[in-house]
Amino acid sequence: MTGLRCHQLRYRRPDSSAGDAADVLSGIDARFKPGTLSLVSGPTGAGKSTLLHLLAGLLRPTAGEVQWLGQTVSRWHSSHKDRWRRQVGIVFQHQRLLGDLTAGENVLLPLIPRRMPIRAQYTAVADALGRVDLATKAASPAARLSGGERQRLSLARAIAPRPALLLADEPSAFQDDAQTAGLLQVLMAEKQRGAVVIVCSHDPRLRRADGIDHRHRLHQGRLVTME
Amino acid sequence: MIHRWCPPMLIWAARDLARHPWRHLATALTLFALALLLGGTQLVRLAFVETSAHLLAKAPAIVIRRAAPTGWVPIPITAAERAAAKVPGALTPHPRLWGLARIAGQTVVVMASPPAAEPARGRKGPAPGTVITGNGVAAVKTGDRLVFDGHPQRSLAVVGQLPAETAAAAHDLVLMHPDDARALLDIPPGHASDLAIEVFHETAIEALANDLAGAFPWPVQIRHRTTEVGRTLAGWERRATLATMIYAPALLALVALGLTSAVSSERASAQSGLLRALGWTGRDFMRLHLWRWAVVCLPSVGLGLASAYLVAFAPGVRWPGPLLFGWTATPPPFYLSAAGSAAVLLQAAALVALPYLAIVVLTGLRHSSSDPHMLMEEGLR
Numbered sequence: 001m002t003g004l005r006c007h008q009l010r011y012r013r014p015d016s017s018a019g020d021a022a023d024v025l026s027g028i029d030a031r032f033k034p035g036t037l038s039l040v041s042g043p044t045g046a047g048k049s050t051l052l053h054l055l056a057g058l059l060r061p062t063a064g065e066v067q068w069l070g071q072t073v074s075r076w077h078s079s080h081k082d083r084w085r086r087q088v089g090i091v092f093q094h095q096r097l098l099g100d101l102t103a104g105e106n107v108l109l110p111l112i113p114r115r116m117p118i119r120a121q122y123t124a125v126a127d128a129l130g131r132v133d134l135a136t137k138a139a140s141p142a143a144r145l146s147g148g149e150r151q152r153l154s155l156a157r158a159i160a161p162r163p164a165l166l167l168a169d170e171p172s173a174f175q176d177d178a179q180t181a182g183l184l185q186v187l188m189a190e191k192q193r194g195a196v197v198i199v200c201s202h203d204p205r206l207r208r209a210d211g212i213d214h215r216h217r218l219h220q221g222r223l224v225t226m227e
Numbered sequence: 228m229i230h231r232w233c234p235p236m237l238i239w240a241a242r243d244l245a246r247h248p249w250r251h252l253a254t255a256l257t258l259f260a261l262a263l264l265l266g267g268t269q270l271v272r273l274a275f276v277e278t279s280a281h282l283l284a285k286a287p288a289i290v291i292r293r294a295a296p297t298g299w300v301p302i303p304i305t306a307a308e309r310a311a312a313k314v315p316g317a318l319t320p321h322p323r324l325w326g327l328a329r330i331a332g333q334t335v336v337v338m339a340s341p342p343a344a345e346p347a348r349g350r351k352g353p354a355p356g357t358v359i360t361g362n363g364v365a366a367v368k369t370g371d372r373l374v375f376d377g378h379p380q381r382s383l384a385v386v387g388q389l390p391a392e393t394a395a396a397a398h399d400l401v402l403m404h405p406d407d408a409r410a411l412l413d414i415p416p417g418h419a420s421d422l423a424i425e426v427f428h429e430t431a432i433e434a435l436a437n438d439l440a441g442a443f444p445w446p447v448q449i450r451h452r453t454t455e456v457g458r459t460l461a462g463w464e465r466r467a468t469l470a471t472m473i474y475a476p477a478l479l480a481l482v483a484l485g486l487t488s489a490v491s492s493e494r495a496s497a498q499s500g501l502l503r504a505l506g507w508t509g510r511d512f513m514r515l516h517l518w519r520w521a522v523v524c525l526p527s528v529g530l531g532l533a534s535a536y537l538v539a540f541a542p543g544v545r546w547p548g549p550l551l552f553g554w555t556a557t558p559p560p561f562y563l564s565a566a567g568s569a570a571v572l573l574q575a576a577a578l579v580a581l582p583y584l585a586i587v588v589l590t591g592l593r594h595s596s597s598d599p600h601m602l603m604e605e606g607l608r
Contacts, residue, residue: 053600056504058504058599058600059600078596078598079508079509079595082503082506082507082508082509082595082599083506083508085503085504085505085506086506087506088506090504090505092504096501096504098498098501100246101242101246105242108239109501109502109505110505110506110507111235112235112236112239112507112511113235113236113506113507113508113511113514114506116235118235118238121235157505161506
């Protein structure tokens with residue numbers, strides 16, 4: 001059993017009242033294989049970010065399970081999930097960068113606790129920044145970057161540790177067409193490296209892009225596979 | 228180059244601390260001050276207790292004075308020695324000639340050297356008409372003449388000074404020939420200031436003191452070494468306790484401040500949530516916080532304790548004179564004993580560093596055990 005699988009995944013916000021019947025997500029069944037790029041689209045508020053957070057182990061599902069390589073990750077203890085998350089690269093919709101740190105330091109963050117020589121860490125940072133066209137911004141504080149640069153920096157941070165599972169939430173936000181094309185190239189490269197790549201976006205440019213293996217749509221809390 | 232030898236987590240801990248330099252500098256200064264205050268208090272206490280005990284160990288086991296309604300009167304040497312000889316266990320009774328005199332408004336301790344009044348028993352001291360002085364006596368130097376107040380005034384030649392290392396015991400001491408001391412202190416021939424007695428074993432002191440009290444044909448005051456040691460210890464314990472009372476609230480304030488910031492910092496929570504989303508484990512957080520503790524706490528506490536050590540044991544320190552004993556005029560230099568200071572330093576280091584370590588560990592535990600999504604959301608609110 002390889003890749004990521006979710007089975008009858010359901011999520012209701014913990015602060016929902018008993019009478020609030022609407023689940024954010026319900027009955028999500030999907031399989032994401034290594035070396036594939038999947039796109040999950042849907043309107044704002046459809047639950048795309050929630051789905052990514054569930055897949056990354058940041059949220060605990062109300063019911064159902066998330067499996068990685070046949071292991072039910074969603075049932076793991078928090079400390080095991082923390083360790084598993086080292087295989088996961090995540091691009092948040094709101095970037096979640098540390099603004100007072102430089103771009104390079106932000107990319108370094110996921111690498112610090114890993115058993116890597118410092119020189120290798122710095123090489124990985126430089127490589128990741130170069131791939132998202134931010135090599136010249138390595139020493140700039142993240143807070144001074146533009147919205148598009150910040151989003152690309154978030155992608156650089158996610159790919160620097162060469163994750164086996166890459167989850168990207170609206171990665172093309174604030175990007176012009178050329179930058180979006182460059183970003184797609186990065187995602188393709190990750191897919192070709194063998195990673196499971198899942199992108200959530202309502203950007204039509206991504207929906208039309210070539211090289212996407214599976215297209216899903218979130219509709220009323222359910223995942224519909226388009227192709 | 229430095230990066231090659233430093234663990235990445237240590238570099239990150241230092242970088243993380245540098246993001247809020249003033250806050251951590253204030254913490255470091257507080258820890259430094261606490262270590263200096265607590266270590267200094269305990270080391271000074273230890274130094275004076277050790278030095279006093281060392282000096283008292285050289286003092287006579289029992290000293291007997293003849294009591295009088297006015298205080299004391301000279302003791303007849305022959306009768307006193309005979310009375311002491313009747314008490315089994317009272318060894319080598321020896322009369323001493325000493326007292327207080329004034330030189331240009333300064334009170335000094337005058338002592339005959341050799342101490343026995345008569346005969347001199349083979350020991351050499353200053354020749355008649357000459358004195359050897361401690362370092363704090365009226366700013367005189369060898370070759371000067373020392374003029375004692377009184378009627379008539381007496382003038383003795385200074386032929387030497389005691390070494391500075393003896394100042395703790397002999398700062399205001401003037402050693403002179405027994406004949407000069409007798410004349411200056413107005414003690415008649417055949418009499419002495421008191422009678423010093425040695426004992427075979429320290430444990431016999433108190434019992435012998437009781438026996439000696441009844442052996443003399445006149446009322447006597449008896450002082451013995453064990454009570455003097457006890458009094459000295461109690462005095463220093465009292466001083467140290469008072470000083471520690473200042474330290475305790477300061478430490479509590481530090482703990483409260485640390486706990487408050489650990490619990491309430493939403494920004495720190497958001498950062499921890501993000502780092503956990505990026506693959507940091509609880510163990511990584513503990514490593515980070517322990518490195519942060521090491522970077523802030525160890526140098527501060529180390530410097531604080533080193534300063535405390537210098538305050539207490541730097542050769543020739545003069546501050547204890549005016550501050551602890553009220554000796555404003557020519558305070559003596561102290562050369563204090565550092566025996567046992569390692570244990571005190573360790574204890575002080577533990578008392579300052581461990582509460583801060585507890586705060587750090589609690590913060591690390593909180594950030595490593597909470598839900599990462601919730602921590603990130605806290606930071607957004």
